[in-house]
Amino acid sequence: MPSERELARLRWQCRRGMLELDEILLTYLERHYATAAAAEQAAFRCLLGEEDPQLQRWLLLDERPADARLHALVERLRRLTPTD
Amino acid sequence: MTLARRRFDALIIGAGGAGLNAALQLADSDFRVAVVSKVFPTRSHTVAAQGGVNAALANVLPDNWHWHMFDTVKGSDWLGDQDAIEYMCREAIPTVYELEHAGVPFSRLDNGKIYQRAFGGQSQNFGGPQAARTCAAADRTGHAILHTLYQQNLRARTHFFDEYFAIDLIRDDEGAILGALVLEIENGEPLLIEAKATVLATGGCGQVFRTTSNAHINTGDGMAMALRAGIPLMDMEFFQFHPTGIAGKGMLITEGVRGEGGYLINKDGERFMERYAPNAKDLASRDVVSRAIVTEVKEGRGCGPNGDHVLLKLDHLGEEIINQRLPGIRETGRIFAGVDAAKEPLPVFPTAHYAMGGIPTDRFGRVLVPHGTGEEVVPGLYAAGECACVSVHGANRLGGNSLLDILVFGRAAGLDLREQLGRHHRPLDEASVEQAMARLNRWDRKGDGPTVRELRDAFRKAMEDHAGVFRTEEIMSEGLEQLRALREELDAVCLRDHSRIFNTARIEALELENLVDCGMAIAVSALARRESRGAHSRPDYPERDDVNWMKHTLYFREGDRLDYKPVHTRPLTVESFPPKERVY
Known part of the structure; x- marks a missing residue:
């Protein structure tokens, strides 16, 4: 399980310049990150290092990351719904 | 414990387009510049401005800065200051070329010139055919500009304090601003940054409403810091909603x-x-x-x-x-x-979507307060971008003018500051430092009061219901009582987590205080303005009233007091555009 401090640090990394990214990243962090496999957690930390327009193109438009681990995570994030 | 202290020539709070463009003018002149940002700079809300930036380059259709000026005055429903608008529309052209030279990858026409697209509210020849005035870098203009300015600041050796949260301005008995108390989010340690001049460039406050297009970071931090320093906010009742x-x-x-x-x-x-x-x-x-x-x-x-x-x-x-x-x-x-x-x-x-109001400034970015029958500059304080009100948007902002505002007036503040930084640092006022520390330490209080989230949700809902799109005397009066009651409750709010390391709950509590201050400014200003103009719509006062209300509102935090000041109807070099009905 990630520590409270790690979660707090990641929560701040989810603060972005666009509301859509704030909501998608925070929803995943708060509801799914703690129970995700270690590889997916690592992919999420890696995703947070990307620039906002890139994240927007992956999460809301038609582009997908070339990296297989990021690709799988992006697909999962795109399937989030308000009731997740 | 001793409070850590650093000294710079200039302190910029906020690392969006306005802050970074102000910083760049100074760093390029070898001044020591600090930029404080609560998030990594290229994650500022400027990245959400994807449409583009207006400048009358005439690359696609005939254009002229004077036509741009007319459209902006009309768009503002004649509440914008025509001297500032003339300055912005003239300066738009060299500002865009400066960005081009700094490396912003603008989209191009076949002839190599910057591509320009048409937006609503743009006209040729003072209300004639559609103009094409908006320069874009594909669909990511804001990010392209922000990224370029950030890189240029790194080259110029601007000192970045990333993930630091600004608590309050430090000032002396004469009202001069001496810097700010900030907090390093990672370790929870306060830091005092002394500066000969401080620029507030903290963006908007859209998070004050429950339903907003603004990112979570837009909590009106700079606006609220100004209010707590005794400076009014101007025209806060004018808030643009997207349907x-x-x-x-x-x-x-x-x-x-x-x-x-x-x-x-x-x-x-x-x-x-x-x-x-x-x-x-x-x-x-x-x-x-x-x-x-x-x-x-x-x-x-x-x-x-x-x-x-x-x-x-x-x-x-x-x-x-x-x-x-x-x-x-x-x-x-x-x-x-x-x-x-x-x-x-x-x-x-x-x-x-967008706050037209903010910290009152002149066209050099200098913050103004009423003095006698006129105004005076607050020594050592500037503001630019959405947190400021210069006022170029008046009662309603045109598309493509928000990026322009942050770039032109961020640059103007930086250029004016270059002339002001020769003097020495003023002596620090320890009483003001203690006051800022008290604001921070208040959140060490323990107890079972309401949580930050509960109060924030209630406040934002009340703002949406009572100070949002639909504004009648009855709805707003009732709302103001609710908002005041919630403001009283703020004192009872306690944190459950008192750790220092990456305590984001404490940051959210400080942001809530800022939201409450901004929300009160909006609600009080909106209730008083008994007319409909631009984004401020009153079904009970459906007409624009130029006789009584062609004036700027000033809201003071102490006692929720209001004052007013005249609109600058006289431009710098051209004839004034007299008020007309705003029809498209």
Whole structure:
């Protein structure tokens, strides 16, 4: 399980310049990150290092990351719904 | 414990386009410049400005800065200051070329010149045919500009304090600003940054409303710091709402959906815009559509179990057209509303988008306060961008003018500062430092009061219901009492987590205080203005009233006091544009 401090640090990394990214990243962090496999957690930390327009193109438009681990995570994030 | 201290020539708070452009002018002149940002700089809200930046380059159609000026004065519903607007429209041209030379990858025409697109509200020849004035870098203009300015600042050796949160301004007995107390988020340690001059460039405060298109970071931090330093906020009642945000969430659904044939319906399936705007229908102006949606909800024709939104129907357009012409709409609907827009209508409600008001400044970015029958400059304090009110947007901002505002006036503040930084640092005022520390230490208090989240949710809901799109005397008076009661409750709010390391709950508490201050400024200013002008719409006072209300509002935190000051109707070099009816 990630520590409270790690979660707090990641929560701040989810603060972005666009509301859509704030909501998608925070929803995943708060509801799914703690129970995700270690590889997916690592992919999420890696995703947070990307620039906002890139994240927007992956999460809301038609582009997908070339990296297989990021690709799988992006697909999962795109399937989030308000009731997740 | 001793408070850590650093000294710089200039302190910039906020690392969006305004802050970074101010910093660059100074760092390039070898001044020691500190930029404090609560998030990594290229994650500032400037990245969300994707449309472009206006400048009368005349690359696509004939254009002239004077026509741009006319459109901006008209767009402002004659509340904008015409000297500042003339300055902005003239300076737009060298500002865009400066960005081009700094490396912003603007989209190009075949002849190599910067591509310019047409936006609403742009005209040739003072209200004539459509103009094409908006320079864009594909669909990521804001990010391209921000990234370039950040890189240029790194080259110029600007010192960045990333993930530091500004607590309060430090000032002396004469009101001069001496720097700010900031907090390193990672370790919870305060740091005092002394500076000969401080620039507030902290962006907007859209998070004050429950439904907003603004990122979570837009909590009005600089505006509230100014208020606590005794400086008023100007024209805060003017807040631009976009009619179609995802209900309860706020993400923008572009006007392009209605442009392609999408339309709004109420719970009876009625195309209600036909009643409110028989000609333009769903393509009526933003304020008309926003008010119509709220009226439908208030009169019991809203949709959903709580009847609190309307529906935007576009499934009849077909999957192919939606996928081709409206990229991202289906994903936005699915993720945030749980609805596939190609199969079902989207739940929508007006979303708070842009604050026209802010910290009063002149066209050099210098912060102004009333003095006698006039105004005086606050020594050592500047403001630029959405947190400032210069005022170029007046009662309503035009598309493409927000990036322009932050760039022109961020640059102007930096240029003016270059002339002011020769002097020595003023002596530090320890009483002011203690006051700022007290604001921080207040959150060490323990107890079982309401949580930050509870109070924030209640405050934002009250703002939406009582100071949002639909503003009557009765609704706003009732709301003001609620907001005041919630402000009283703020004192009882306690944190459950008192650790120092990455305690984001403490940051959110400090942000809540800022939101409450900004919200009160909006609600008090809006209740007092008994006319309809631009984004401020009063069904009980439906007309613009130039005799009594062609003036700027000033809100002071102490006692929720209001004052007013005249609009600058005289431009710098050209004839004034006299008020007319604003029709398009």
